[in-house]
Amino acid sequence: MQLTPLFTLIGRALVRTVLMLWLVASVTFLAIRALPGNPVDVWVQELQGTGLSAEDAREQATRLLKIDVDQPLWTQYLDYLGNLARGDLGDSVILSPGTPVTDMLGERLLWTLFSISFALVIGFLIGLYLGSLAAYRRGTWVDRLITNVSALMSSIPAVLLGIVLTFCVGVAWDLVPIQSLRGAYSPDVQPGFDLDFILSALAHVIAPGIVYILVSFGTWALVMRSNALSVLADDHVGQARARGLSERTIRVAFVQRNARLPLITGFAISMGFVVSGSVLVERIFVYPGVGQLLADALARRDYTVMQGVVVATTITVLLATAIADALYGWLDPRTRIEQHA
């Protein structure tokens, strides 16, 4: 490949990425401000719930919040874009006034990556395996079992599964203390790079991890089964069999490889969305991830934090998609040939 077309390709990709970011950032900016109820109103309602009269609550909220909700929209927008261009997501206005959103994201991101990414990978691998198995055993009880269970699990909302898991394991069967299902580590353990902390963090990730795995593997299994069935019906698989290749070789080299290709992009995008966490699951398990941060920001109308989470998610999805494109080229030689051509 010559350098000029390569630079053109990279240039186009960059322009496309920047445009996409601007679009998402702008739509997010407008959508958030279109939400009725500003931070002051929300705070007033909360203060009223603590027994303050309406007037006192309004007075206290106005006094404590340093945000100017009446600033012209254009001024806010230009400030926002200017900061974004410098890589600055701004400072929190409500949750932690003055704290950079990037710091807040950084603090929560590790926990979200820790809890979701492993679970997504495990769920993806289980889905691929079960999908392939169902395809090979098409029409048998194994196929019916995998298909039905996968369809069931993929249709159960994660939040419901989280609640059921908590109640069954913690309350109904009393297998573990509820406290051990809450948070990222036990309250009696101090964060640090030691065995106690690592074991505690691993123990606390099991419950949300199981939920993520259970709700994700079904979709992958169903798609994989469908793709594998399609590949199995292809002529080249029949030809391979006619050539006397072993069933194992056919499955690995012909079926699985071709069937899983279309799933790569989907998986990469879902990995990109890891950043936004799973708002509801993190809420149930009181897990201190980005999802919880987003939920808090939404509830308190912390505009900059909400924007920050959405922009960070967009960036990671774009990155993940780019990585998926690259992986695609590596996994599928045909795309490399097309690019060279």
Next chain:
Amino acid sequence: MLRSAAVTLLALVTLAACSDDPASDAEGDRGEAGTLELVSAEIEAEPPGDVAEGTRYVVTVNLTPGVEWSDGTPLTAQDFLGQYDILWAQQAGLWESLTDVRATSETQLVFEASELSMNVMRQILRSNQTAASSQFGDIYTRLNQLRTSGADPAGPEVAAVLEELDAMAPTDPVAYGPFVIDPSSVTAQQMRMVKNDGGFNADKIGFDRVDVAWGQTQQTVPLILQDELDYTTDALTPSDVQAVEAKPNIELIRTPLGTGTGLWFNESIKPFDDKRFRQAVALVIDRERNAKVSLGDAGKPIEHMAGFSDTYVGDWLSEDVVAALNPYERDEAEATRLLEEAGLVKDGDTWTYDGEPLAFEITAPTDFPDFLASGKDVSAQLNEFGFQTQVRGIPAANRPDTILQGRYEAILDFSLVSAPEHPATSLDWNMAAGFFGTNNPESEGSKGLNWPWQQQAPDGTEVYIPDLLAEAVAGLDEEPQQAAVETLAQIFNDQLPVIPIFERWTTDPIAHGPRVTGWLASDHPVYENNQANDPYVAMQLLGGVLRPAEGADGSFHTSAAYAQPPNFSWNYYAGNSMYNTLTTPSYHATLPPLMWWSNAIDAWVACVAESYSVAEVG
């Protein structure tokens, strides 16, 4: 809907699990109840000496001596004076009534006021806790100097000090309550309050610590069911109540909360502006069914339709007035007559107005499940009667704008509010500008509900609603207020600017064991208090009524949806102060008020302050 289904399913699972749990039966032992005497803390006033210009009343508050902050410094009147100087600098509305505040000794605070009302007394005695002089003493002193030297609170000098105050970032919490937050214990799921040995009543309280689990109903119900919480104020759904009640060691405290729902009609739209239409709707709605559907036993249908909680009616309305109120018991025939008088026509099964089917939307906040359920049931009932209604859900955060701008045809919202506890609070909410601009008929802009303020009293005289509302809260003497409240109640009952539906009662779970014992019996007068305003559990905890159960670890477990780390500050005065996000009883365990109000004896009772007096000048 999804959550309700999940909780119902889980309640069934849990009920099944609990029913055959022998350990639970053993925990049903309630232990011996503690004692708590409710006594007025008011003492005879001394004749006032020199007072600031314009002063008509002097309120003297005497702190309990010997209380210490958790850093070892003594709690003094100067600490509270500092709080009032900050309120002055922030131009708080309270200072429209105050003329001066002074600390006349280490333990005595003197408030001078141009006017006193229940609201002002509440601000002085109950609402304003404070932060330590050891952390904020410099700010306190400088603001006091500015105030007493006649500085303008809106001036640049005061603003500069407030900027400094806002920027302060103490590294540790300091408290004068019996417990102080251990900063190293604050995680996303739990925080721990440890004993402040010199704190208020610390020697009378048997617990060594208070563990506060992070969460709201969704997170706390499993903890209640696993005996991990001793008390929470989280609102339980009817299915949660079923599951929790199945545990023999859990008792649900059911007291009026002073809040509840009502149906509002935008009176800028015809025929909603016709009182006969609203009266007819009130006669059609089965309030008992609606309350049951929305909150189970925690919803009590409104009986008197007076515009405020039924629990105030006996104290504020004469028997004659009560007898004259229309209770709007269900009566479809009378409703039909009123609607026909108002110009509506029944065409087959459908009511029509101006030849068109009477169709309207009922807006309801989706994140208040009881409100949404109430709205859906009202809609169903009205549709059964021949209207064409549908429910539109909005996030609760949208309520202020929706109400202020009158962006609704009908809306399911509060008809009862209770802070401060006075009938005028709800009446103001229902009839006047309220807080969100509830009703602004004379506004050039949005008129909100648009119910007229010029009304006729039952005796035929013309009255102006805002004036009557001001009369209803003026001064501390309830007798002249009562006349205004009676007139307002009768106007409300006739006009129904808002149609009240039900009042919410608490379903607060208290756990008799495994950790806590001594709970006051449910007929104790302390439970006449409003949970949100003067919480009965905080009073029991701080009064030393509650004690650790035998063999327990000395901890008290409660919950609060406090600010998640690191999104908080230990600066008591900061917008993101941790203290702003605590609820009762954790907030009061670390920062108790000067006094509590007791509904049972209609008086202020001692807490951090041991007594108070009110003197009239001249």
